[in-house]
Amino acid sequence: MSDSPxxxxxxxxxxxxxxxxxxxxxxxxxxxxxxxxLAPKLAHALEAARRPxxxxxxxxxxxxxxxxxxxxxxxxxxxxxxxxxxxxYHHTLQAASGAAAEAARRQAMADNHGRYxxxxxxxxxxxxxxxxxxxxxxxxDLLAQTVAGAAAVIAVGSCAAFGGLAAAEPNPTGAVPISxxxxxxxxxxxxxxxxxxxxxxxVIAHFLAFGRLPELDSLGRPRVFxxxxxxxxxxxxxFYDQGLFAxxxxxxxxxxxxxxxxxxxxxxxxxxxxxxxxxxGGTSFPIGSGHPCLGCSQPSFWDAxxxxxxxSRPAGLGPGMAAAAVAAGAALxxxxxxxxxxxxxxxxxxxxxxxx
Amino acid sequence: MTMSFANGLAALxxxxxxxxxxxxxxxxxxxxxxxxxLFHTETGDPKxxxxxxxEPLRRLxxxxxxxxxxxxxxxxxxxxxSDEDFxxxxxxxxxxxxxxxxxSLACPVGNDLTLMIxxxxxxxxxxxxxxxxxxxxxxxxxxxxxPVGVGAQSARKLIAAQSREVGIPIEIDKHGADWLxxxxxxxxxxxxxxxxxxxxxxxxAGQTWTIxxxxxxxxxxxxxxxxxxxxRAIVARTVDAAHRLGVKGVxxxxxxxxxxxxxxEGPNLMGQxxxxxxxxxxxLLDRWRAEGRLKTKGKSxxxxxxxxxxxxxxxxxxxxxxxxxxxxxxxxxxxxxxPGPWNWCCGGGGGVSANPRARDLRFKVFAAKKRxxxxxxxxxxxxxxxxxxxxxxxxxxxxxxxxxxxSLTELVAEYLDEVPS
Numbered sequence: 001m002s003d004s005p006x007x008x009x010x011x012x013x014x015x016x017x018x019x020x021x022x023x024x025x026x027x028x029x030x031x032x033x034x035x036x037x038l039a040p041k042l043a044h045a046l047e048a049a050r051r052p053x054x055x056x057x058x059x060x061x062x063x064x065x066x067x068x069x070x071x072x073x074x075x076x077x078x079x080x081x082x083x084x085x086x087x088x089y090h091h092t093l094q095a096a097s098g099a100a101a102e103a104a105r106r107q108a109m110a111d112n113h114g115r116y117x118x119x120x121x122x123x124x125x126x127x128x129x130x131x132x133x134x135x136x137x138x139x140x141d142l143l144a145q146t147v148a149g150a151a152a153v154i155a156v157g158s159c160a161a162f163g164g165l166a167a168a169e170p171n172p173t174g175a176v177p178i179s180x181x182x183x184x185x186x187x188x189x190x191x192x193x194x195x196x197x198x199x200x201x202x203v204i205a206h207f208l209a210f211g212r213l214p215e216l217d218s219l220g221r222p223r224v225f226x227x228x229x230x231x232x233x234x235x236x237x238x239f240y241d242q243g244l245f246a247x248x249x250x251x252x253x254x255x256x257x258x259x260x261x262x263x264x265x266x267x268x269x270x271x272x273x274x275x276x277x278x279x280x281g282g283t284s285f286p287i288g289s290g291h292p293c294l295g296c297s298q299p300s301f302w303d304a305x306x307x308x309x310x311x312s313r314p315a316g317l318g319p320g321m322a323a324a325a326v327a328a329g330a331a332l333x334x335x336x337x338x339x340x341x342x343x344x345x346x347x348x349x350x351x352x353x354x355x356x
Numbered sequence: 357m358t359m360s361f362a363n364g365l366a367a368l369x370x371x372x373x374x375x376x377x378x379x380x381x382x383x384x385x386x387x388x389x390x391x392x393x394l395f396h397t398e399t400g401d402p403k404x405x406x407x408x409x410x411e412p413l414r415r416l417x418x419x420x421x422x423x424x425x426x427x428x429x430x431x432x433x434x435x436x437x438s439d440e441d442f443x444x445x446x447x448x449x450x451x452x453x454x455x456x457x458x459x460s461l462a463c464p465v466g467n468d469l470t471l472m473i474x475x476x477x478x479x480x481x482x483x484x485x486x487x488x489x490x491x492x493x494x495x496x497x498x499x500x501x502x503p504v505g506v507g508a509q510s511a512r513k514l515i516a517a518q519s520r521e522v523g524i525p526i527e528i529d530k531h532g533a534d535w536l537x538x539x540x541x542x543x544x545x546x547x548x549x550x551x552x553x554x555x556x557x558x559x560x561a562g563q564t565w566t567i568x569x570x571x572x573x574x575x576x577x578x579x580x581x582x583x584x585x586x587x588r589a590i591v592a593r594t595v596d597a598a599h600r601l602g603v604k605g606v607x608x609x610x611x612x613x614x615x616x617x618x619x620x621e622g623p624n625l626m627g628q629x630x631x632x633x634x635x636x637x638x639x640l641l642d643r644w645r646a647e648g649r650l651k652t653k654g655k656s657x658x659x660x661x662x663x664x665x666x667x668x669x670x671x672x673x674x675x676x677x678x679x680x681x682x683x684x685x686x687x688x689x690x691x692x693x694x695p696g697p698w699n700w701c702c703g704g705g706g707g708v709s710a711n712p713r714a715r716d717l718r719f720k721v722f723a724a725k726k727r728x729x730x731x732x733x734x735x736x737x738x739x740x741x742x743x744x745x746x747x748x749x750x751x752x753x754x755x756x757x758x759x760x761x762x763s764l765t766e767l768v769a770e771y772l773d774e775v776p777s
Contacts, residue, residue, distance in 0.1 A: 243374050344366040345358035346585040347481055352495040 045209040056090035061122030065157035068194035127174015161189035168302035193296035230267035264308035266295030361439035364483020371475035392462035406459035451714035455706030456666035477582020518551035530566035538574035540611035542742035553769035568597035576617035580707030605633035612667030642677035653773035664699035665741035704747030722751035
């Protein structure tokens with residue numbers, strides 16, 4: 001698509017002015033943890049950027065990730081970003097079907113060989129290739145054929161990144177994550193069920209502006225969005241520190257907005273930016289709305305022992321102290337004393353008479 | 357007999373909760389707490405650095421609640437805690453800490469060292485390493501209500517005498533009174549005129565009050581010695597009396613720790629919020645002032661300064677109230693250095709004044725307060741804690757300074773514009 005117009009021109013066609021565009025770039029620079037001086041450079045790079053071809057492959061998934069990326073009715077970051085790419089193939093969004101759709105995919109691959117991006121959601125049924133065939137091809141073959149000429153692969157959502165629901169026990173289809181099958185190409189994991197739209201668009205914008213992918217962690221996730229835990233930035237964190245916990249969904253603690261740790265919140269072990277970026281245009285996120293974090297962006301979150309089971313609970317302490325000790329243990333990654341602590345004996349009148 | 361090393365550890369262990377773990381792991385060893393503590397500034401001895409006083413608590417946390425500490429203990433790299441540790445720390449934890457809270461305020465990472473000393477005392481007392489003076493006071497408080505031995509009969513007589521003195525009845529156990537008022541030990545034994553002043557103030561404000569025959573004492577030795585069992589028993593007495601008499605609220609007197617014990621620790625000790633108001637006398641007087649119930653006439657011409665009690669100003673937030681009342685009755689009110697939240701302790705709070713062993717040390721560290729007072733050369737110093745008042749008087753005498761110490765409540769009562777009813 002090297003003959004396509006620059007992004008700024010395209011955006012003006014979409015009714016998005018330069019001022020909006022620069023505001024967007026400043027916000028994006030901040031979201032990507034880039035120094036503020038880079039915002040104009042980002043704007044310049046994006047303005048001149050040619051729209052890369054994107055081929056979106058959907059495997060064993062629920063379309064929630066696509067919903068997350070596209071569901072916005074205001075000119076938003078998400079919409080702007082969608083204008084940045086040339087989405088040449090997407091099961092759900094494309095008008096063409098059948099042989100015409102497959103032809104479009106092959107055309108885009110041939111035209112942009114070595115430069116196009118593959119975005120994939122869903123897991124690959126490696127155990128039984130009969131599941132999830134498209135145009136007569138198994139998922140694994142479709143993926144292998146498509147990534148062969150790609151610049152990079154972006155695994156969108158927990159299914160693509162870690163296997164997700166399909167890979168949960170007992171994993172009837174033998175589902176595996178995208179990264180297991182892709183070799184020789186950079187793979188970025190953007191986990192979440194679904195992932196934050198900003199995490200998806202941020203990675204694309206970074207690739208557009210700088211020609212490379214952002215820094216990744218050991219699980220292939222961009223550090224800027226997955227560097228901190230939900231717990232690190234949780235608005236209920238102060239209650240955790242004080243040992244104030246909701247014990248059920250309708251008790252006094254829940255009404256007071258106390259910490260949801262004992263209701264199974266996985267915030268302490270979940271790396272994502274929900275607590276700061278939030279959802280639905282910055283409205284709220286699960287913990288903000290009174291529900292514990294399910295840990296949906298962590299590997300194997302379906303099999304983590306139950307959404308409403310607390311992460312830890314030490315033995316041998318009374319109910320009041322248990323809450324505080326749970327907090328102490330989790331706060332520092334500490335382990336509760338291995339010996340069951342003996343019960344404290346109360347101070348008696350005799351004690352007070354004792355000579356020291 | 358329950359006191360033992362094992363019981364000390366068992367009492368201390370559950371005190372190590374999330375805040376304590378966070379505090380201990382975030383200490384940056386800057387030493388600012390030492391500079392904030394009068395026991396360190398006045399002696400120059402590094403053992404009096406507040407964080408040093410917490411060493412047994414820190415070691416227990418490190419050895420049992422951190423991975424590295426547990427590993428070190430398993431490999432024999434760190435010495436296990438022993439009774440000897442508690443014994444050696446008794447002086448640091450009790451004689452050289454008034455729970456004044458200045459270190460907590462100074463800590464740049466927000467560690468509440470005072471809270472941790474309070475917690476450490478729970479372990480110390482359970483292990484049998486608390487000062488004899490405090491243990492005796494706690495014993496008296498549990499058996500005779502008053503930690504200084506003012507029995508119910510003596511209290512009744514003192515109250516009756518003051519009632520006659522001012523010519524206003526003071527009713528005991530009056531059901532349905534607006535306020536249940538607590539009186540501090542020091543007021544019964546050293547400053548009984550407080551009772552007369554209260555009678556005049558409540559009458560002027562048009563509010564009814566009473567003293568309970570089974571909870572006439574405000575002082576909570578349990579909070580000072582650091583035993584939740586003793587503290588809870590004393591708080592429960594007041595809560596029961598408030599319910600029995602059906603009062604709207606409980607007034608804590610000019611006493612720092614009584615306020616701390618009932619207002620802040622009380623509901624936590626009882627495990628539930630109170631269904632009555634707890635208010636410090638100074639807060640109540642200032643409320644009356646704002647409502648126009650408290651009319652005064654004339655002002656003292658003396659040059660007056662104010663000693664902020666740690667528990668009401670720094671840890672209670674009542675420093676603005678005290679100053680508004682002072683300006684009501686003082687023509688020449690002068691602040692010392694570090695007024696309000698940054699005040700310097702009199703040296704006798706947190707049970708130190710009830711611990712005869714600590715006497716010489718507390719006289720020594722009074723030098724900080726002495727310097728403050730000498731710098732402004734007042735005619736008298738006003739305060740709102742009867743324990744501070746007694747300690748100030750003793751210490752001023754020790755240092756050969758002639759300076760009257762006044763109660764703010766009594767001072768306000770002196771300038772009351774009483775309308776004959």
